[in-house]
Amino acid sequence: MAALPFHFTVPIIYIFFLSHFILLVQTSTTPDFNALISFKNASDTSxxxxxxxxxxxxxxxxxVSCINNRVSRLVLENFDLQGSILPLTSLTHLRVLSLKHNRFSGPIPxxxxxxxxxLLFLSHNAFSGDFPSTVTSLSSLYRLDLSYNNFSGEIPxxxxxxxxxLTLRLENNQFSGHIPGVSIPNLQDFNVSGNHLSGxxxxxxxxxxxxxxxxxPSLCGAPVQKCNYTVADPNKPGSEGAIASPVSPLPTVSSSPSSLPSNEGPSSKTTHKNGNGGSKISxxxxxxxxxxxxLVLAIVCVLLYCYFWRSYSKKLREGKGSKLFESEKIIYSSSPYPAQAGFDRGRIVFFEGEKRFELEDxxxxxxxxxxxxxxxxAYKxxxxxxxxxxxxxxxxAQIxxxxxFEQHMEVLGKLRHPNIVSLRAYYFAREEKLLVYDFMPNATLFWLLHGNRGPGRTPLDWTTRLKIAAGAARGIAFIHNSCKxxxxxHGNIKSTNILLDKQGNAHVSDFGLSIFAVPGGSSNGYRAPEAIASDGRKQSQKSDVYSFGVLLLELLTGKCPSSMVDSHSGSGTIDLPRWVQSVVREEWTAEVFDIELMRYKDIEEEMVGLLQxxxxCTAAPDQRPRMCHVVKMIDELRGVEVSPCNDMLDSASESPSLSEDACGASQ
Known part of the structure; x- marks a missing residue:
């Protein structure tokens, strides 16, 4: 066979290497690429x-969702997928797997x-075989839903x-045998209906x-019908002990004395012969x-009352000890069915235009x-x-x-601005008060400034710090101007309440909650002197300006306001503004700035400008600027277009649903 000419060979070799290079790039994007493709080829027949x-x-x-280029979440519901999920078992970083409402079949690998x-949701498929034994080795599992499949055998x-x-749903399968006597302390959602369980x-x-x-039908005991304990026939092989089965109806017994059995014998002293030779009870x-x-009935009633009251009291105590969100890692409920236990569940109130969900969700x-x-x-x-x-x-909070509460939430819930975290809904009940916000994925300013200090840390650069300062200032100015x-x-400005979205934009959170503060709260390094002197609840817009000034000093110095040590005495604490003033007064201004900023050139003028x-902002109350003027000064420092204070975007016009009537509603 003749060799191909050179001008044909080069393109073929080029295409060959290019295709392999593309494949190599894709497989290097995530090590889970091949597993996902194999799964698609085998399951996605539609x-x-x-x-x-x-x-x-x-x-x-x-x-598909990833963390560090590894698949962490796979949610494929109602995709008409079928076959086996075996290719997915190599996704070793998976945290959430939901394949509900598909046509997968066969045993679980x-x-x-x-x-x-x-989270593992495999409901509404055609999986079969025994309960997947390897599931019980997944020690981090919170939710397990195998309902509406064809599993059989016993529940191990x-x-x-x-x-x-927290969730174990096994309903509408073919499970048989007894429900195992296990104790899962935090289980909230449990269902085994529609099986063949007994005992x-x-x-x-x-x-x-x-x-x-x-x-x-063969299940008995609380909360279904009572069990009838019958002694098994010892002559039958394999029969021993007592067998629990549902109680059968008792035969009707006549109340007539003649229907009672006669008590004959010489020792009988409570009967006498009648004319027909029969006997009657006297x-x-x-x-x-x-x-x-x-008397027997009364004693039984007293015993039952004591037993059930003690059980009911225990459940009440346990309910009060394990309320909603009690854990540090997971959301809990005092009971999945609090209405049955007499609790005031309340309801979730959503603001206009927000996507709704149920409390159970x-x-x-x-x-x-x-x-x-x-x-x-706060929980994610x-x-x-x-x-x-x-x-x-x-x-x-002191509510x-x-x-x-509802009137104040109505005001806060109508505030919408690119630099605040929107309140989407709230929940009020006697036992719980919850606020539902947008989730910000990129941590807090506090973590970016102070987290992982030392070797290997990626410093927060000057441009980002200035951008965060400008965004936070706009958010606070909007809050101040939104309801005149x-x-x-805001009442609680600090670096942990400045959150960042995916684009790195600053969003101010926790605004408007200071009216619920407990009187006499301790200072956290951000609170204005006049607010400390009051009972802690008398916040003003001037005290917000002071707190924001401390936040700017934190950005500039890299120091945490709540942990400043007095360098003169070597012990005790000193607030950050006083420390900065003392350093500037001695003309050591360069000593103020964060050492991590020293690597950047030509920013000294901007740093000094932000310091001023x-x-x-941290001067005496009557000398502090308004927040809209602070925004203007920061924008001038950044070289962006500046709007007059009375014509800024940070006005109530950005929240068209917020009117002065709504503002006055909470008065």
Whole structure:
């Protein structure tokens, strides 16, 4: 065979290497690329995963989310996928796997590689075989839903290993045998209805509603019908001990004395012969029997009352000890069915135009604690549909009546601005007060400034610091100008309340909550002197300006305001503004700035300019500028277009739904 001419050979070699190079680039994007492609080729017979192709980044495919180029979340629901999920078992960094409403079949392969898995939803498929044994080795699992499949066999007692489990749904399968007597301390959502289970329901599951067990005719015990304990025939092989089965109706017994069995014999003293040779119970004997029955019934009622009251009291105590969001890592509920236990559940109130969800969706959400603040604890909550919200539980707040709370939330919920974290909904009940916000994914200013100081840290550059300062100033100025009749304040400005979105834009959070502050709260290094002298709740827009000035000093110095040590005495603390003033007074201005900023050139003038703005903000109250003037000064420093203070974007016009009537509603 003749060799190809050179001018043909070169393009072929080039195409060959180019195709291999493209494949190499794609597979190097994420080590999970091949597993995803194998899964698509085997399962997507309907060709619905059109975005899954070899020319795009797998982390941008629909249903796929990544962390550090490893697939962490795979949500493919209602895609008509089928076959086996075996190719997915190599996704070792997976945290969420949801394949609900597809046509997968066959046994579940080993899932032991999913050591980080927290949520597993495989309902409404055609999986079969025994309960997947490797699931019980997933110690981090919070939610497990295998409902509406064809699983059979017994539910293994090893589910007890899933100590973090909050949801266990196994309904509408073919499971048989007994429900294992396990104890999963935090279980909220449990359902085994529509199976072939038998025997007595373990006490650890008796607190769930009857609907969790229905369509299992051979189940008995609380909360379904009582068990009838019958002694097995010892002559039958394999029969021993007592067998629990549902109670059968007792035969009707006539109350006529003639229907009672006769008591014949020489020792009988309570009967007498009638004319027909029969026997009848005397009136005294009959009364004694009735009185005896009444006494026995009364004793049984007292015992039952004591037993159930003690059990009910215990549940109440446990409910009060494990309320919503009680854990540091996960959202909990005092009970999945608080209405049955007599709790005031309240309702989630959404603001106009916001996407709505149910309280149960929030309770089922996978969540982790973001941090604790002056008004409570904040959580990141991942809903079942993939939406992410931030939830603040107002645990340490001093809240008055419901009407006052709702009116104030109505004002805060209508504030919309690119540099504030929007309040999307709130929840009010006697036991819980929750606020639902947008989730900001890029941490806080505090973490960017102070987190991981030392070797290997990526410093926060000057341009980013100046951008964050400008964004935060605009957000605070908007809050101040949005409702002039109320003169709204933030009341808790600090670096942990400046959050960043995906683009690095600053968003101010926790605004307007200072009215719920506990009187006499301690200073955190940001609070104005006049606010410290008051009871802690009398915040003003001037005190907000002071707090923002401290925030600017934190950006410039890299020092945490709450941990400043007095360099003169060597002990005790000194607030950051006083320390800066003392250094500047001695003409050591260069010593003020963060050493991490020294690597950048030609920024000294801008740093000194921002320092002057910060010192003006932390001056005496009557000498502090308004926030709109602070925005103007920072914009001038950055060289961007400046708007007059009375014609800024930071006005109520950016929240068209917020009117003066709405402002006055909370007065």
């Amino acid at each position: 060709k619905k995963l059109t975005m899954w192709n070899t020319t795009s980044d797998p982390c941008t495919w629909n249903g 080993s899932l032991s590689n999913f050591t980080s898995l927290k 007692a090893t589910v007890n290993h899933l100590t973090h489990l 007595e329901i373990p006490e650890s599951f008796s607190g769930f509603p009857e609907s969790s067990f229905h369509q299992n 009136h005294v004997g009959l009364i004694a029997i009735i009185v005896g029955d009444v 929030l309770l089922r959400a996978s969540a982790e604690m973001l941090g604790k603040g002056g008004f409570g604890t 909550a991942v809903l079942d549909d993939g939406n992410v919200v931030a939830v603040k539980r107002l645990k340490d 008055g009546g419901k009407r006052e 009749s109320l003169r709204l304040t 703005i910060a010192m003006a």
